[in-house]
Structures are given as C-alpha cells and as structure tokens.
Amino acid sequence: MRIRRNMIRKYKIGNPIETDSVIEAIPEILIDQEKAVIPASGEGGTETIIPASGDSNSKAVIPALGDENSGWIVDKHGKKLTFSMSSHACIYGLGEQVRGINKRGWHYVSFCSDDPHHEEGKTSLYGAHNFFVYDSRDCNDNICFGMYVDTPGRVEFDMGYSDPDEISIIFEDFDAYIYLLKSGHPSGTIMDIVRQFRRIIGRSYIAPMWAFGLGQSRWSYMNADEVRGVADSYDKAGIPLDSIYLDIDYMERYKDFTVNDDAFPDFKEFVAEMSGRGIHLVPIIDAGVKIEEGYDVYEEGVKGNHFVKKENGDLFTAAVWPGRVHFPDFLKEDTRRWFGDKYKVLTEAGIDGFWNDMNEPAIFYSEDGLKKVFEKIDGYKGKNLDIDSFFGFQGSVSGLCNSEEDYGSFYHEYKGQRIRHDKVHNLYGYNMTRAAAEAFDKIAPDKQILMFSRASYIGMHRYAGIWTGDNMSWWSHLLLSIQQLPGLNMCGFLYSGSDMGGFGGDVTEDLLIRWLSFAIFTPLLRDHSAMGTRRQELYRFKDTDMFRNLVELRYALIPYLYAEYLWAADNNEMLFKSLAFEHEEDARAMEVEDELLVGRSIMIAPVYTQNASGRYVYLPEDMKMIRFRGYDDYDEEQMKAGDHYVRAQLGEVLVFIRKGHELPLAMPDMRVRDIDTENIHYIRN
Amino acid sequence: MRIRRNMIRKYKIGNPIETDSVIEAIPEILIDQEKAVIPASGEGGTETIIPASGDSNSKAVIPALGDENSGWIVDKHGKKLTFSMSSHACIYGLGEQVRGINKRGWHYVSFCSDDPHHEEGKTSLYGAHNFFVYDSRDCNDNICFGMYVDTPGRVEFDMGYSDPDEISIIFEDFDAYIYLLKSGHPSGTIMDIVRQFRRIIGRSYIAPMWAFGLGQSRWSYMNADEVRGVADSYDKAGIPLDSIYLDIDYMERYKDFTVNDDAFPDFKEFVAEMSGRGIHLVPIIDAGVKIEEGYDVYEEGVKGNHFVKKENGDLFTAAVWPGRVHFPDFLKEDTRRWFGDKYKVLTEAGIDGFWNDMNEPAIFYSEDGLKKVFEKIDGYKGKNLDIDSFFGFQGSVSGLCNSEEDYGSFYHEYKGQRIRHDKVHNLYGYNMTRAAAEAFDKIAPDKQILMFSRASYIGMHRYAGIWTGDNMSWWSHLLLSIQQLPGLNMCGFLYSGSDMGGFGGDVTEDLLIRWLSFAIFTPLLRDHSAMGTRRQELYRFKDTDMFRNLVELRYALIPYLYAEYLWAADNNEMLFKSLAFEHEEDARAMEVEDELLVGRSIMIAPVYTQNASGRYVYLPEDMKMIRFRGYDDYDEEQMKAGDHYVRAQLGEVLVFIRKGHELPLAMPDMRVRDIDTENIHYIRN
Numbered sequence A, B: 001m002r003i004r005r006n007m008i009r010k011y012k013i014g015n016p017i018e019t020d021s022v023i024e025a026i027p028e029i030l031i032d033q034e035k036a037v038i039p040a041s042g043e044g045g046t047e048t049i050i051p052a053s054g055d056s057n058s059k060a061v062i063p064a065l066g067d068e069n070s071g072w073i074v075d076k077h078g079k080k081l082t083f084s085m086s087s088h089a090c091i092y093g094l095g096e097q098v099r100g101i102n103k104r105g106w107h108y109v110s111f112c113s114d115d116p117h118h119e120e121g122k123t124s125l126y127g128a129h130n131f132f133v134y135d136s137r138d139c140n141d142n143i144c145f146g147m148y149v150d151t152p153g154r155v156e157f158d159m160g161y162s163d164p165d166e167i168s169i170i171f172e173d174f175d176a177y178i179y180l181l182k183s184g185h186p187s188g189t190i191m192d193i194v195r196q197f198r199r200i201i202g203r204s205y206i207a208p209m210w211a212f213g214l215g216q217s218r219w220s221y222m223n224a225d226e227v228r229g230v231a232d233s234y235d236k237a238g239i240p241l242d243s244i245y246l247d248i249d250y251m252e253r254y255k256d257f258t259v260n261d262d263a264f265p266d267f268k269e270f271v272a273e274m275s276g277r278g279i280h281l282v283p284i285i286d287a288g289v290k291i292e293e294g295y296d297v298y299e300e301g302v303k304g305n306h307f308v309k310k311e312n313g314d315l316f317t318a319a320v321w322p323g324r325v326h327f328p329d330f331l332k333e334d335t336r337r338w339f340g341d342k343y344k345v346l347t348e349a350g351i352d353g354f355w356n357d358m359n360e361p362a363i364f365y366s367e368d369g370l371k372k373v374f375e376k377i378d379g380y381k382g383k384n385l386d387i388d389s390f391f392g393f394q395g396s397v398s399g400l401c402n403s404e405e406d407y408g409s410f411y412h413e414y415k416g417q418r419i420r421h422d423k424v425h426n427l428y429g430y431n432m433t434r435a436a437a438e439a440f441d442k443i444a445p446d447k448q449i450l451m452f453s454r455a456s457y458i459g460m461h462r463y464a465g466i467w468t469g470d471n472m473s474w475w476s477h478l479l480l481s482i483q484q485l486p487g488l489n490m491c492g493f494l495y496s497g498s499d500m501g502g503f504g505g506d507v508t509e510d511l512l513i514r515w516l517s518f519a520i521f522t523p524l525l526r527d528h529s530a531m532g533t534r535r536q537e538l539y540r541f542k543d544t545d546m547f548r549n550l551v552e553l554r555y556a557l558i559p560y561l562y563a564e565y566l567w568a569a570d571n572n573e574m575l576f577k578s579l580a581f582e583h584e585e586d587a588r589a590m591e592v593e594d595e596l597l598v599g600r601s602i603m604i605a606p607v608y609t610q611n612a613s614g615r616y617v618y619l620p621e622d623m624k625m626i627r628f629r630g631y632d633d634y635d636e637e638q639m640k641a642g643d644h645y646v647r648a649q650l651g652e653v654l655v656f657i658r659k660g661h662e663l664p665l666a667m668p669d670m671r672v673r674d675i676d677t678e679n680i681h682y683i684r685n
Helices: A190-201 A224-237 A267-276 A296-303 A333-342 A367-380 A387-398 A425-443 A475-490 A509-519 A544-570 B190-201 B224-237 B267-276 B296-303 B333-342 B367-380 B387-398 B421-443 B475-490 B509-519 B544-570
Strands: A008-013 A028-032 A060-062 A072-075 A080-084 A090-093 A106-110 A131-135 A144-150 A155-159 A166-171 A176-182 A214-216 A243-246 A280-286 A318-320 A323-326 A353-357 A411-414 A417-420 A450-453 A465-467 A525-527 A596-598 A602-604 A614-619 A623-630 A633-639 A642-647 A653-658 A662-667 A676-684 B008-013 B028-032 B036-038 B060-062 B072-075 B080-084 B090-093 B106-110 B131-135 B144-150 B155-159 B166-171 B176-182 B214-216 B243-246 B280-286 B318-320 B323-326 B353-357 B411-414 B417-420 B450-453 B465-467 B525-527 B596-598 B602-604 B614-619 B623-630 B633-639 B642-647 B653-658 B662-667 B676-684
Touching: A090 A475, A131 A190, A144 A190, A176 A190, A190 A475, A224 A243, A224 A267, A224 A544, A267 A280, A296 A323, A296 A333, A318 A367, A318 B387, A333 A425, A353 A425, A367 A387, A367 B367, A387 B318, A387 B387, A425 A450, A475 A509, A475 A596, A509 A525, A509 A544, A544 A623, A544 A662, A614 A653, A614 B642, A623 A642, A642 B614, A642 B642, A653 A662, B090 B475, B131 B190, B144 B190, B176 B190, B190 B475, B224 B243, B224 B267, B224 B544, B267 B280, B296 B323, B296 B333, B318 B367, B333 B421, B353 B421, B367 B387, B411 B421, B417 B421, B421 B450, B475 B509, B475 B596, B509 B525, B509 B544, B544 B623, B544 B662, B614 B653, B623 B642, B653 B662
Parallel strands: A008 A028, A214 A243, A214 A525, A243 A280, A280 A353, A353 A450, A450 A465, B008 B028, B214 B243, B214 B525, B243 B280, B280 B353, B353 B450, B450 B465
Antiparallel strands: A008 A176, A060 A072, A072 A080, A080 A166, A090 A131, A106 A155, A131 A144, A144 A176, A155 A166, A318 A323, A411 A417, A596 A602, A602 A653, A614 A642, A623 A633, A623 A653, A662 A676, B008 B176, B028 B036, B060 B072, B072 B080, B080 B166, B090 B131, B106 B155, B131 B144, B144 B176, B155 B166, B318 B323, B411 B417, B596 B602, B602 B653, B614 B642, B623 B633, B623 B653, B662 B676
16 A cells, blocks of 8 residues: 555644654645745645734634535644534544543543553553544544644643533644544545554564463562462463563662572573573563662763753752662663663573563652652641641652653753753653664564563554553453553554553452453453552462463464454554444444454454443444353354344353454464464354 | 341340441340350240350351351451352442442442542442342352441451452451341342341431432532522523532631631521522531630530540540541530530521531541651651652651551540540441431421431431542442442432532533433432532533433422332332342343332433443333433333343433333422422323
C-alpha cells in the first residue's frame, strides 16, 4: 500500500518541537491566527480555509475532511482546537488511557504518569498517544477522520467531558503539528485511516517468538535460587514457561547495569544455566542513575555531560529506588549512544530481553523539593495547625512524588536546543528505549531482543513494545486491559499486554484465572505482582490443572497469534480490533466494549466479573463458538448473528471463529521453542 | 409473624460486649473451647456439639443448621470460625460493603471507615453490618442459613478470598454473640431467614414522606442567598425539589449546634421562609465538638464529663473540620441525653431533618499522633534520606488520618465499664444517632424527623437511615450503589441511598443522568458533591428537560415507593431485592448483579456504563416492560422470561411490571406535599 497523500493534511501551529514520531514527509499547512492561513502546496492541493480577521476573537478554521460545514475551530487565545460532535459519534484511540474503547465522555491528559491506582477518574497513564479517530458514519453527517496531535508536552483531549457535544484539544503551549487523516473514499473505513497513520509513523517493533511464551515476574526475586525455584515449580506443575523477570533487586543497590554478586554469583553462568533450561531471564533497567562515587555509569555520565541539569547549570538530583540519582538526557543523541552501549554488560552475559522502567521519568522526590518541604514543616512546628494548614502540610509531603514543579525545573539538550523538561516530557521514555534499540544492532547484532517500556510516545513503537504499567488486582483493571488494546494497536503498539493478575493489591484465584483466560491472547503474557502483595505465581493456587490447561492453550495458539502479529506489523494492521472497526454500519457493534477480534479469524469474549459463570455476547455475524477448557478439550457450536447468553465457567475460554476461517492449534510444549508446529490441528468454520 | 425460636440459635463465644442490636431475647449456647460446650436450654432444644478435647488444636463445632456433616469449626487459637462452602454457593448481605451482591470471593472488614476512594480492593466502608445469608440450595448439599456476628470491634469476613471454598470469620478478640438462623422449613427461603433476623433486631426507622423528594446538597452552600439561589434555579427550571442540605459551612467555624450569623442572619426566619416555599433545610451535625473557650457545648461537655479520655484520664484531642475537638462519649447514656437535647437549638428554629456525619469517628489527626510525627521528622532532617526512610517519612504523614493507633488510644464508659475505643468502634456513629433519635421524642414530639447517619451498626436502623457515605463520580460507584441496596435492606437499613452523581471527582452529564435514572427508585434521592469538584445541581447541565422528566417520574412514583417502603418496614421485608431472593431455584437469576426488584410489583434494570444506548436484561418470569422518558411518556411491551437486549437511551428508564401487578403513577408536582395522590394512573400487567 502506498500513501495516498491527499488523505493526509499536516497543519503547523506555532513553533512545534520535532518528535521523530512521523517518518514520512508531509507538506505543511501553517495555521497562524495573526499572520494568515497558508494552504498546503504540492500534492495536497488547496484547502478551503477561512482566513483570520484582525480582532482577538477571530478564528482560523481547519475544515473537517469530508465535510465543509463542520470544521475545527482554532482558538489561539484559548490555546485550543474545538469540534462539534454529532450526537452518536464515537471516538477511538488515545492508546494507553483509562475508560472504554469509545473515548467519548471523558477528558484525557497526555503526560506520561506513574499512577498504579488508575481508576476511571484519572486522566493520565504511563504513555502519551495522541492519535484518535472520530467516526459518526451511522449518523446524518457521515464523517470519519483521524487526528494526530504531535506535540511532546502536556495536551488535554476533552472528548465531550465539558460539553457532551464538543471535542476540545487544549494545549499548554500552542505549538503542534496536527495531522488530519481522512479515509480514501467516501465509504472508506476506520481501518483506511488507521493504516495510513501507521504507514507514516513506521513499522512496529517485532518481538521474538519466545516472547509470546509465559513470563513470570515479581518485585522481586531476590537471588538465583529463588529464580531456580520458580522455574522448578513451573516445571513440576507442568505449566509451560519461557521467561522469568528480574525486577530491581537483581542489581547491586539498584544501580543500572550492575548485578548483585552475592545474590546472583557468576551471573553469566546462571543466565546460561537458565537458558539451557529454555528460560530467558529478562532484567529491568531504570531511568535514573545512582549517584555514587566509583560507580562507572555515574562517573562516565558526569564526565561525559550526559545528565540533565537545572536552570543554573547544576545537575538535577532526584530520588528513585537507589536513593539520589541523576537522569540521563536521553533526548541527546550522544547520551543515547553512551547509555545504549551500557546494555552490553548484560547482552554479553547472555541476556536477550529487557524492560525499561521508571522512565516517565517517575520521581519519588527531588533534592530541592524535599528541602523546601522540610523548611515548610519547620514553619508549622510548635504551632496549633488549623485544618487548612494541616492539609497543606500533608499535601506538600504527598505531593513530593512526580510533582509538576520538578518536571518544570530541569532541562534537556534536544536537537541543538536547550528545552525545559515539561515541554518534552512525553519523549523521555521513548528516547531511553530508542537508545537501547539503536545500540542492540551494534552490541548484539545476532540476537532478536525482547524489549518493552513503561513510558512511551508514538514513534517508540518502532523500537519496542510497552506493557501497560503498574496496575491493580482489580476486575476493573482486567476489563481496562481488554479495552486498551485497540487504542494501543492503532498507535502502533502491537507487542503489549498488562500485568496479568494485577501488580498492586491482592489477587484472588478466580481473578487470576479470568485474567489469564484473556491474556493468553495478548503478545505479552506476564504474571507480575508487587512486593508485599499475595504471591501470584500460577502454581501457588488450588486448581493447578486449570492454570496448566489455560497456559497450554496459549502455547497451542502461538502459531496463530504470532503469524497474525507479524501480519499486523507488516500491513499496518491491528492485531486487536473492537467490532466497530469491522462492522461500521452496525450500530449495535459500535457499542460493544468487551469483545475483541484477534487477528483475521477469531473473536474473543472474556469474562471479567466475579462469580459469573457466563456472559452476554453479541455476534455481528454468524460464527462458530468454541468453548475451550484446554487445547484438546472444547465444545463447538454454530451460532447466529445477534445476542446470546453464553455459559463460560471458570477455566472456560470463549473463542468465536469467523465464517470461512480456521483456527490453527499446535501441540503445546513446556517451551515455545519446543512447540510442535508441524502437526497443526485446525478448527474450521 | 411470630418468632419461631427453633429457627434461631445464639452462641456465646468468650465475653461479648452487648451492642443493643438484637432486641429479642434468645437463649444462649456457650462456646468455650477450654471449659466445655454447653448446649442451649429452653425452646431451642439440644444441639449436637462436638466437645473440645484438651490439646491446643482441639476444635469445637457449631453445626450448620440443616446439615449435620458440614459445620462451623471454632478455632480459638486462630481466633476464627471456618466453614466449607460448596462450589456454587452464594453469600448475600454484609450491608454497606464493596463488590457485588454475591459477596463470595473477597474479604470484608467490619470497621467503620471514612474512605471515599473505595475501589474494589478496599475492605471497609462507613458501616459495619455483620449479617449474611449463605445459600447453596441449587447445589447438592442444599443449605441455606443466616449468620449474625454481633461484636462491636473489628471482625473480618473472609468469604472465599484466602481459600475459594472456605468462609473464615476472623476476630481480633474472640468475644462475640453468633446468631445462626435457618429457614422455617426444608424448602424455606432466604426471605424466611431475613424476616426472622429483622424481627429480632426490631422495626426499621420510618422517614417522612417529604424525605422521598429530591434533595440538593453541596459541600457547601455558604450563605442564605446561595441557598435561595438553588431553590430559585430549581423552580425556574421546573424541576421538583423538597430539600436543600446544609453542609459544614452553615455553622460558625464548624461548631455543632451553632449557625454562622453573618452568612445566615436570622436563621429561624430563613428556615420559615424556605419552609413556606416547601423546602426543608437539612443541616449536618458532626461528631467532634470544637475546643473553644466560651463555646457552650464544649464547656458543658467538659464540665459534664461527656468527652472520651485517654488511658491517663486526660481528654483525647483530635482534629477534624473545626481543628481541635473532643469526641462526646455517645456510648454513655448520660452523654447521649445531653447531646441529643442539643438538637433542640435547630428543631426550635424549625429544622426537621438532620444528617450525622464524621461519626466513625473520622480523625484527621490526633494531637499526640501529630506530635510524634513532628518528632520523627526532626530525626530525618539534615540526613540523606534513603528510599526506605523517605517512604517511612511520607507514610507517617499520610498515616495520620484515621490511624489504628489513635483508635486504640482513647476510652469509653459503656454500660458501667471502661472500654478502649477500638473494641467498640462500630458502635460510635450508631449511638450518636441514637442520642438524637431518643431526644426527638422529647424535644420535637409533633414532628416526623428525617435523619440519616454516615457510620452505622445494626440496631441503628431503628433510629435513622444511612447514606452510603462519601463516594466518587465514577460509573463503578453507580453500579456499587445498585449492588449495596439488597445487603442494606437485609440489615434493616431501608431509608438509604448514595450521593447521586458522586461526591468526589467531576461528574459528567451522562453519568448524572444515568445515576438519577436509578436513584429515582431509592428512598434517599440526594444530589451531593464536594467543594472543588464540578458543580452538580441538575439545572446546570444542557438537557434540563431530561432532568426534569426524570425527577417528575420520581415524584409520580412516590405513592408506590412510599407504600412499599412502609410495607417493607412493617413486615420485615426488603424494598430492594436481587432476583436471587425471589427466584431461588433459578441458577441464572442468582448471578444477576445489576437488576433489582423494587417492592412487590416492579423490577428495574439501570444502565451503568458510559456511551451505552441499551443493556442486557434477564427476566426470571414474563413481565411487561415500560420504557419511561417521563411519567406520561413511555412505551409498553410484553416480554417473555429469558434474556433480552433492550434499548435504553440516555433519559430512558426501564421498569418491568410483574404479572398480575400494577404500577400506580401520581400526577407529580414541584413538592411532595403537592403531589396529586387522588388521581392515580395505573399501568397494569
């Protein structure tokens, strides 16, 4: 597929910062209220743009593609763009965010944020993914377009929150590239737009096939014997496993690119031992570099001018896991090269998988912030705190984490310019991960490396996957992890998944079973949990057979899932679509928020409520239902399009095969590499 | 209905504290592991009890009524009772708690707690309601029983959380009365058990009919003109309204039983003015009494020995809204009499409605706790805080609120004994509210007074209603407020409702419409929101017509709702039942968590998801569906038992009328008193 340039308009507002997220050149159309409005030249043809008049209320209009009458209002003084929605229009996209697949009715702030307790009232998560599609084609106005707001600082998408019938995009600085995408022809589809967008942002990262195996993680496995014990327990339980994750405690006092030799003596040999068993060890790398005399990464960083600085030129000091750290300036090419090369310490020890964490960057406190709070506390002491003072005191202490003030107090060197961090905040995790990816070609040219990041921005999808960050052992977070996938796929993040079972909080066996029953379809399948919470390894629960059957089913599905994943990457397609993406004329399908098409052949309908033994399913077309209890234990039933209540007891997985399609099932094994892909069993419809 | 005593067994474990929750005398059966097990005498007959042997692992058994083989294991050393559940058994009850109607699969701690952010991972809410019904009658073992754990301190109900097939009740002190209730005959119903339980705890409080009108609240309306403005705006919008709530700012610096004369000059006249317009003002009363020289309530309290004390005899000082306060010892009869009489200041000003708040009691900080934290902070200062110290510092500051240590540091005089607060914590709000109710007979004998409380314990249902405490503008809290009602009704709390639209967080118009569409069926219908959040009065949103239609529908429903409410109170019945309570043999009905039978004639099926224009409904029997858009604008449709997808656009309310029943609809008016109850329109099925 080639780019149809007349499908895409690029508007320039103010003086945008380049983000390297779009890699195809598109001619620009300048939007500037004071000067004039300059239509695009070249292939794009001329736009109908209402020029701005002189008064302060004047507005420039970006016409909505496909409709001359309802356009985008550019309000420079309000620093926002607004658009009138038709009453039943849906909005899809925004990647990793709270709430449902249809983003209408809430507001979302793109500002990469460390917030495990993300309930529906929150507005920011770990990623910043500013692409969405507006679709009102079941209504009278019949409009469908995509919009990508390319700006690396804070931006708010008010999707019918303030006014139920209006989109407002509110900027902190009114500097951005806006890409408007329309479908190729009048009856074009949402997928036309998604494919065009994906084409201009470039091909998604491809993970190795073993990364589709089950991963077991915990903050933290404290030593080699504990890791061995996890592998042994999985083997003993007969539950397939391909990787074990090393959280922060594998390091020597949380120092990047070190290994705690007491806990993991002869690390290289240990990696080889586990590798010999078919288990990949996947260590974490954090963004902050510990301040410690004699620690090579710290000393090189200082010497090489690699750390971010305050306005006065002093190094910015924050605290995360290791205590006081400096943050590498990943936005600087030179620093990326330096930091990327550091991964060599681990790749040379045989490591072929990484997760980059804390790279929003998360900040527990800054040195300056803490000092200020202590000074403030001095002022309170001895006094009779009234209630306002008390809440002020408490708020200033709790507000030390990830504070706006800190994010506005250090600077990057980016493309030759000095830029305050908050203006480019959303590029930080992206460029940390890019640093590693660009290094891997050099330091590990023969290896296909698994890598995923917590923070991200569009563009990073070319370098790595993401996981959806710290979450909780909540049924609502199981549902959220289902609902996030279409938006992530739209933005190019194909290798993804949530912390299965929930990271924080205490899981229950039934929640873990239901979450696993869904997660066996996501590329990243990782059981992860936090220190202090209930142990969450699958072999620790009562019904080991059920867990084994579900993981075996995953391994049987890998040939299908991996093939569809590669197809999606190669064709700018989505691995996970909600029904709306395939059945655009079906008003009922548009509202289905809990079923997903997985690849080209199947649909899934996970159970995500406690104590349920079944659920309602809407079929947009006739399908064959498979009710799996294991890869070789299932019922089949032909079902008509429409509404059904379907039984799905704990341990049962509902898969619906589309007409004319087939679902291949391999013979599972204990490791992905051992799956028998020669003898495939097909279930056909 | 008379009590069938052979349906109820009362077991005594240790030395329980009397709670005054059960008002019918039931002969006791002592459970004591060391001494022996004494069977009940009298009408109860002899129980089959396995006596304890001498070793430390010995157990005494309370037989599960109806089944000799599966009993309750009493484990004194573990301070717990355990019971093996059959695989599909359901558990109903526990009143105000998180999660679904079926409480199975989570653990719940009865300890009245101020926690607005109550997501599904929490274990305690504002009330402590220790009654539940276990029902496994669709399974082989065919058991249905009720249990009431009467103990006023902390107790945990592990309902299949630690082990999916086991109930554990875990005590802090192993002192409790346990009431076991069985249904009257082998094929008896859940409702048999509920009615027996309600009979022994006494008749529920009856609210005046005007309290079924719409109430508008906000923290806070700051002065009389603002209150007038709210009434004016409702009148102007043509939306019926019966009450306006006064949150803490009506008081003079948050002092109970005072009025801020600057903001509300001539309060009595203002109450009369509003009363003349048919608007009841409902002021808040907080538990803590401000420490302030010259403030009569404070001075009388000190003089009269009415405040709780620390172990050393000093008064316990905490801080809430007024800053430093003392807490009245509501557990002391004398103090209840004194405090209850104080309400006279307001009843004499014409007030006939109250809400008692902050009576868990919520504690922002205690004087001693704050001192300790400041000392701790002194130790941190100047040092290079490592991460553990930092989290320790932050945790000690955030932990000042509602701290366990504070609850264990003051004492009550209760029934002639000195008892540490945490041992009787759950009786505090109960007895504050009882103080007021007992006074009303004396100080306002001619008035039917509205009163509801935030904290509660079973027994308090005789004196007042409850609202479900501070919540959030979350769709999940709308669902929770639906799911809490059957449990609340089981425990006698009939006059109840949630903060419609959500107290904390920012509401959206669609959430408010959907919440209202449900709340028009709950006795308490109050729109309440917190300072700093989006304004939430119904007239502030775009679609005023829709809000008016919904509130008018409520007013048209009041004759039905109030009659069914009185019937439920008089007959120990439930106003809100889930389908399981009426259709016990229907396994599908048992799983329905989002439909409620309201009174004897109708079922409701609220929409509680964003962007939905309909929902699935399960009908356990043939019913007639009414799709209301207003009291005089609706469709009717006969529907068969089974599963349906039903359209319900924003503003549409689904009501299902049972066969042979009718729904009366009155002509609404702007005030409850003006509803035309002579000309009732009936929709019949």
